[in-house]
Amino acid sequence: MPRLLAAFLTCVAAVLLAxxxxxxxxxxxxxxxxxxxxxxxxxxxxxxxxxxRTAGSGAG
Structure with a gap:
């Protein structure tokens, strides 16, 4: 049970930090x-x- 509580608290801390x-x-x-x-x-x-005069017609 303590491992599950530690994992849950770690997830909560990570969410709060993010x-x-x-x-x-x-x-x-x-x-x-x-x-x-x-x-x-x-x-x-x-x-x-x-x-x-300067612009060509383009047709050639």
Whole structure:
């Protein structure tokens, strides 16, 4: 009987530890500030004007 009680208490402790860790992780993620959405790579703006000369029709 003591082995069964020890196994049951071990399972209860494991469940409590896992639940506490899960709640702690969620709380830590909620505490972090939002990051700005800044792209790492930027490309120059295409030149404005008539683009029909530079774009090919694709038919050939």
């Amino acid at each position: 639940a506490g860790a899960a709640f702690g992780i969620v709380a830590a993620l909620d505490a972090t500030p939002e990051q700005r959405n800044v792209p790492l790579v930027t490309f120059p703006e295409p030149p404005t004007g008539d683009t029909s």
